[in-house]
Amino acid sequence: MGNSYAGQLKSARFEEALHNSIEASLRCSSVVPRPIFSQLYLDPDQHPFSSADVKPKVEDLDKDLVNRYTQNGSLDFSNNLTVNEMEDDEDDEEMSDSNSPPIPYSQKPAPEGSCTTDGFCQAGKDLRLVSLCMEQIDIPAGFLLVGAKSPNLPEHILVCAVDKRFLPDDHGKNALLGFSGNCIGCGERGFRYFTEFSNHINLKLTTQPKKQKHLKYYLVRSSQGVLSKGPLICWKECRSRQSSASCHSIKPSSSVSSTVTPENGTTNGYKSGFTQTDAANGNSSHGGKGSASSSTPAHTGNYSLSPRPSYASGDQATMFISGPPKKRHRGWYPGSPLPQPGFVVPVPTVRPLSRTEPLLSAPVPQTPLTGILQPRPIPAGETVIVPENLLSNSGVRPVILIGYGTLPYFYGNVGDIVVSPLLVNCYKIPQLENKDLEQLGLTGSQFLSVENMILLTIQYLVRLGQHQSRALAESMLTTSEFLKEISYELITGKVSFLASHFKTTSLGDDLDKLLEKMQQRRGDSVVTPFNGDLNECVSPQEAAAMIPTQNLDLDNETFQIYQPQLTVARKLLSQVCAIADSGSQSLDLGHFSKVDFIIIVPRSEVLVQQTLQRIRQSGVLVDLGLEENGTAHQRAEKYVIRLDNEIQTKFEVFMRRVKQNPYTLFVLVHDNSHVELTSVISGSLSHGEPSHGLADRVINCREVLEAFNLLVLQVSSFPYTLQTQQSRISSSNEVHWIQLDTGEDVGCEEKLYFGLNEYSKSLQWGITSPLLRCDETFEKMVNTLLERYPRLHSMVVRCYLLIQQYSEALMALTTMASLRDHSTPETLSIMDDLISSPGKNKSGRGHMLIIRVPSVQLAMLAKERLQEVRDKLGLQYRFEIILGNPATELSVATHFVARLKSWRGSEPEEWIPRTYQDLDGLPCIVILTGKDPLGETFPRSLKYCDLRLIDSSYLTRTALEQEVGLACCYVSKEVIRGPTVALDLSGKEQERAAVSENDADELLIDLERPQSNSSAATGTSGSIMENGVSSSSTADKSQKQSLTPSFQSPATSLGLDEGVSASSAGAGAGETLKQECDSLGPQMASSTTSKPPSSSSGPRTLPWQGQPIRGCRGPHAALPPVVILSKAAYSLLGSQKSGKLPSSSSLLPHADVAWVSSLRPLLNKDMSSEEQSLYYRQWTSARQHHADYSNQLDPASGTRNFHPRRLLLTGPPQVGKTGSYLQFLRILFRMLIRLLEVDVYDEEEINTDHSESSEVSQSEGEPWPDIESFSKMPFDVSVHDAKYTLMSLVYTEKLAGVKQEVIKESKVEEPRKRETVSIMLTKYAAYNTFHHCEQCRQYMDFTSASQMSDSTLHAFTFSSSMLGEEVQLYFIIPKSKESHFVFSKQGKHLESMRLPLVSDKNLNAVKSPIFTPSSGRHEHGLLNLFHAMEGISHLHLLVVKEYEMPLYRKYWPNHIMLVLPGMFNNAGVGAARFLIKELSYHNLELERNRLEELGIKRQCVWPFIVMMDDSCVLWNIHSVQEPSSQPVEVGVSSKNVSLKTVLQHIEATPKIVHYAILGIQKWSSKLTSQSLKAPFSRCHVHDFILLNIDLTQNVQYDFNRYFCEDVDFNLRTNSSGLFICRFNNFSLMKKHVQVGGQRDFIIKPKIMVSESLAPILPLQYICAPDSEHTLLAAPAQFLLEKFLQHASYKLFPKAIHNFRSPVLAIDCYLNIGPEVAVCYISSRPHSSNVNCEGVFFSGLLLYLCDSFVGADLLKKFKFLKGATLCVICQDRSSLRQTIVRLELEDEWQFRLRDEFQTANSSEDKPLYFLTGRHV
Secondary structure, eight states, X not given: OOOOOTTOOOHHHHHHHHHHHHHHHHHOSSSOOOOHHHHHHHOTTOOOOOHHHHHHHHHHHHHHHHHHHHHTTOOOOOOOOOHHHHHHHHHHHHHOSSSOOOOOOOOOOOOTTOOOOTTBOTTOXXXXXXXXXXXXXXXXXXXXXXXXXOTTOTTOEEEEEEEGGGSOOTTSOOOOSSOOEEOTTTOOOOBOOHHHHHHHTTOOOSSOOXXXXXXXXXXXXXXTSOEEEEEEOOOOSOGGGBOSSOOBOOOGGGOOOOOOOGGGTEETTEESSOOOOOTTTTOOOOOSTTOOOOSSOOSTTOOBOOOOOSSTTSOSOOOOSSSOOOGGGOOOOSXXXXXXXXOOBOOOBOOOOOOOOOSSSOOOOSOOOOSOOOOOOOOGGGOEEEOTTHXXXXXXXXXXXXXXXXXXXXXXXXGGOEEEOHHHHHTOOOOOOHHXXXXXXXXGGGOOOHHHHHHHHHHHHHHSOHHHHHHHHHHTSOHHHHHHHHHHHHHTTTTHHHHHHTTBOTTSOBHHHHHHHHHHHXXXXXXXXXXXXXXXXXXXXXXXXXXXXOOOOOTTSSOOEEHHHHHHHHHHHHHHHHHHHTSSSSOOGGGOSEEEEEEEEOSOHHHHHHHHHHHHHXXXXXXXXXXXXXXXXXXXXXXXXXXXXXXXXXXXXXXXXXXXXXXXXXXEEEETTTTTOBOSGGGGGOTTOTTTTHHHHHHXXXXXXXXXXXXXXXXESOGGGGSSTTOSSOGGGEEEOOOTTTOTTGGGOSEEEEXXXXXXXXXXXXOSSOSEEEOHHHHHHHHHHHHHOTTSOHHHHHHHHHHHHHHHHHHHHHTOGGGGGGSOHHHHHHHHHHHHGGGGSTTOOOOEEEEEOOSHHHHHHHHHHHHHHHHXXXXXXXXXXXXXXXXXXXXXXXXXXXXXXXXXXXXXXXOOOOSGGGGTTOOEEEEEOSSSOOOOOOOTTEEEEEETTOOGGGOSHHHHHHHHGGGOEEEETTTTHHHHHHHTOOOOHHHHHHSOGGGGGGTTTTOSOOSSOOGGGGGGGXXXXXXXXXXXXXXXXXXXXXXXXXXXXXXHHOOXXXXXXXXXXXXXXXXXXXXXXXXXXXXXXXXXXXXXXXXXXXXXXXXXOOSOXXXXXXXXXXXXXXXXXXXXXXXXXXXXXXXXXXXXXGSOSOTTEEESOSSOOOOOTTOOHHHHHHHHHHHEEEOTTBTTTTOOOOTTTSOOOOOTTEEEXXXXXXXXXXXXXXXXXXXXXXXXXXXXXXXEEOOOOSSOOTTXXXXXXXXXXXXXOOHHHHHTSOOBOSOOOGGGTTSOEEOOTGGGGSOHHHHHHHOOSSOOOOOEEEEEOOTTOOBOTTOOOSTTHHHHOOSSGGGXXXXXXXXXXXXXXXXXXXXXXXXXXXXXXXXXXEEOTTSOSEEEEOOOBTTOOOTTBOSSOEEEEOSSOTTTSOOBOTTTXXXXXXXXXXXXXXXXXXHHHHHOTTSEEEEOOGGGTTOOHHHHHHHHHHHHHHHHHHHHHHHHHTTOOGGGBOOEEEEEOTTEEEEEEEEEOOOOSSOOOOOEEEEEEOHHHHHHHHHTOTTGGGEEEEEEEEOOTTOXXXXXXXXXXXXXXXXXXXXXXXXXXXXXXXXXXSSSHHHHHHHHHHHTTOEEEEEEEEEEEEBOOOSSSSOOOOOOBSSOSOSOOOOOOGGGGEEOXXXXXXXXXXXXXXXXXXXXXHOHHHHOGGGTTOTTSOEEEESOOOOOOXXXXXXXXXXXXXXXXXXXTTOEEEEEEEESOOTTOOHHHHHTSEEXXXXXXXXXXXSHHHHHHHHHHTTGGGTEEEEEEEEEEESOOGGGOOOEEEEEEEO
């Protein structure tokens, strides 16, 4: 045995026991032998066997068999069969399955209206070679063109396309039995029977059609491209060796056997651990020294006897059990050779198979056993004789599975047996690494040898009973194949014996006659439709006219989106955002302004209608702006397409839309995406199925993969087939439904989801009528019938029995009570409930019963039979029978439609039910057919789900679970009070505690649901909140509750998580929805707003139509439907004891996937959906015909290609996924709009006083200011920008008259939140890094990292008188921008930045260089001016701090950077502005010098620069509309303009060089005609200015400043007599950017003592010099400015709210708090100052004053008694010198303790100040 594993059983004894067990099993006919392990371990007197004991028994067995054959006289050694006789034998045997006489062949008549002309197919297309020889014929991969001969057209050849696997090779072998071909005339594909094909191509045969007879030639193309007759198809290898069996040979050249020596670790001629060899060539070498050539000559007598798999997909195992397999499923080869009689055939070599699927265990995708197996020579006595008529006697070819021991020699008709290595290949466990074994909890020593595993399997097989072996055989077929088989059995009349069996009732009466009798007895009358007993009869006219009471409790009365659906929609959205943020450049959300979608569904008419209904009721088309309100209803159809033959054209239309709308984000939703996921390439395996490969063709086509504006969302309840090793969806892009039993607010959900898991667990509730049932009586009947009809598929038998059961139950309940005992109690009670419930009230409502019959033919049969029985019993008005065929629309009798309409009340005349939900309340049987249930939702009146036909053919997880998924639904919480605890569905501990012990007995009092939802009972429903919609009696209260102040302004207060915290009908859907949508805003902008408390009114639902939830409202709450399963399914699903997963989870997840290894860890029963996905991705792989099969590992990178824009939404069946993804579309659109919107400041101007207009004003409508009139306007020193609300007022004479109290009240102590408003971005906006588009790509991006080095660093040095030292700045200049600069002759040294001339007129450029200082906003700063400048040439420089330069350079590689010196790393914005201005003046001088040499006057060089903030986003132009006759406020019209327009307009100002600063006003929604009265103002300008650096040469920005630097600079400029002009007809919008900019420093102690320190208050920013005070790590100037803002009460007590007596500030403006006014006075000679005659100042502020400030100047001003003074200097000595120089001690009193410093350490250079009082 080669059994050297440590720790195993003593091999000999184990083998003996196995042999004995197997032999006993084979011999005994009645008793099942004891299992091997009990024999081994439980027999106390077990004697060890010697291996010699076994042999004779096996020999005896052989002799026994031979004797038996000889006695029967069937063993015939006659050698004189002629070749022709053999051929005829073959023909006969292929024709009939047993030794019955041949049947004369009569061809089926052609379908009506089809063409029957010879040489043409039934579709009328020419097939003759002469007509087609020049045509280009497309054939699928793996097909060949062959010529067929028609007996009626001897001179012509007909062209066909045939799968080459069904054709022989050059040696006449290897042809698979059966046929697969396509018609090249009409293009019809997938003919699986040659009979069917020969009919289609009009061969008109008189004998049984055989491919061997009629397919004659290969067709070949000549070099000229002409198709012509090629070589003959070699159907027979050698006439003399032809036999009726099938085998296959390896080409003689490689026909060698390996006799491997025992040293090589092998016994009996082959290794136990096989080496992999070349499967394609059949190479036999095992490697190693033991390989030797065959001892027998390699002549043509050396044949392989191996079967090929019967299905080209390689997935299905050969059927070899239970009676003769049908030709359609056989895997034996035609044309196998037979040796010359008299010769002994050496044991055949075995052809390797390209199979990966083992027969009975999980597949291992290793190359199967490929060596040629040759046993040692055995004495002739060991020869096994193959009887001549073995095949005709047994009707089946025996399969000899190579397994263990030496094969004997076979003599005689060896073609009648098949030798197969399939079994041995199953056990080839891949060589596992030790770490893999550890993961599985195994050691290498624990494996059984291959031989032992084979013996165990055989023991298992022989112990299978007849029924199990049949089940095993049936489970080998795919769904398509067994449906084909059933249809074949019905078409060929094989079922006739079974059908005749059911022609009589169980009592032996003739069923049809009995029914006729009953009909005659009843006469014309029918059973009353409702509100009456079954024996009350009325006339058909009366029955049709009966009108039921209206039913207001309709299933789709209102549609809602529930909290879990919202949550999942948001999960989807955040995953889309994650894709966009991933940096993979695969999705750019900023690019899109619209959302469009299409939903692809499987071929189900009802599913299409259901999806359309959801789309219509959800209003999503209107919400997305895709359709108008009026037309959305009809237009909805364009958004749903089904996977049928027309999809290609519809899909092309959709893809055209995708290509034509690059700014629309399209979402392709592939619903039920697990259905029919076969690949296009495997079309040859289509078995004629229409939907084959369609999904693959659409979802995986190149256009879809490459479209940057298309997201693919695959939705599935059973996603396992999408979660293989080859999956195209990244596991991170899977969105799983939220865990239904852990949600914290399950408590407030009124409905609970009841799914597969709950069904399994419900069996432990211990109730009398369980929800999951198995009909034992029915199963016993089935088993009896299966034994009687062994050749029929069990589903056929089950279906006939089920039809009989329902028919007899109907008869038993109406007329023949004697039949009651012959119906199973289950069937009887279902039918009783179904036909009696309508009779109980006037509404006529009843239940729905689903009978699932996958085969369409059987379903039609069932419908016809049951309908016939129903009608003959007069029940046609009592309940309806509906065929639920996916391919057709629902068909309901008119009187039932009338009943449905009267319940619904307001439906239009032409209304008909289109979905199953439309049938709510209709008493009916739905016979649901089709290969798979396709996600159709059933009404809450569904009470029974009969799945008794779902048996052993459904042994994959998907197949089984999707059948039970039909019954999954939402149920009312009240119904399952007890089970809720058992189910652990309510996450609330206190609720569990509330169920007391006494309640245990009556946990489910109302489990038998009420027979109908009586409308009388709903009178009380006013007090019940139904799905969040309260009825009138509670509306007022809920309305009040829902308007609690928990909702603040939607745009600002709601985070993404609490979008719908309260809603009720009273609150109105619109409002709640607004909150849901707006709540996205701040989330996307990462706001940190706090959660509002959730309002408690009603459940957390959104009264927006969405997923309808099944389950009654009101007091009668719906129970889940009762599910009746077959025994096989029940034993699987009913066995769950614990864990989250049903037992079906241990099955193969889907028929299209295979296990990667038979050794794998088990699926843990508590695995979440995410963990299951990872498990399946590791342990399953796609089969060859699966659409994902082609997505193999990329050999170069070793990774798989995931499609980056593809998501998978998975959740249990009927949980609400459709509603969820429709909601996702809405919030995705909302988010895109948010991305296209920008929050801009919207604040009214402050300190305005319109009552007095300025004395001198220019007339309205002038485009530019006139310098003459402008110079006469006074300067308005008041600051009007609302960002300065909390700033000290600037003193003016007007201020002296203002009442103090008014201002006092208007000031706010607390820092306020600034008002913003959301504005749509326009094409003229400035953008941050998150914006990408084709137009500005060049402007923004660099193609590769190498181009980083394309920008060069240039030092630029100049001396600054203010700083008193040389300043060195760095320019980083990209190659593309070098034209803006002048370099030295050598080209290395930067000399200057080019400036234009004042006289230049270029419409495609702006003259002024634009400087933007930016800090902390490398991503968020609006530094992309491409669109704002309309793409024209401009010079833009980013001014950045040295330490931030690498970040800005990374994000803005194409921008010129001006890098500030390192000493300014901690400086404020004042330093940046100071250096920009200094540099610009220095550059102006350099340019003037350069251009002067070229003969240009100095004053002709353009002296302006633009200084602009990094948050300027949009610019507007305003005009006052003409006032109409009515006395209303004159309107202001505004429109967006580009920055280019604004700059070009201002730059065109006449005599512009006379203005020092030009600016524009800040936008506000409150802009009135009043504020535009004057087109120009002489006042402060901020944020965006044109600065004349020539005129302002001597006015400097204070480079120390952090705050108010612009107000300070404006006041200095104005006091120097220069003009500041504001253009009022332009306005600037500033974006609210939440990061970076002038953010406050986080003030921390210099030396951290502990982490948890209390925040440091501004008054702690200063301290006494040399004190022990905590020193802070912050710049001195920052501490000083912050301190002054908060210290006005301490420093200037007399100034508080005393605006008549301001604080006098000389040469500086500092903010000393909003309660104080500051009077700015310039010390410079000839400066213009405010008139302060008669003003008594309340304080004096001297800040770093220079030599212009002298004692004489100060003596001019008067101060109040007790006024205070504050002198600020750089250090202590200069402080003392200033006091002395200004003779301050004459008028001011100082105390020693009044000296302070900022709280810095000495190395941080603190500032010092002294305070004093006026005496």
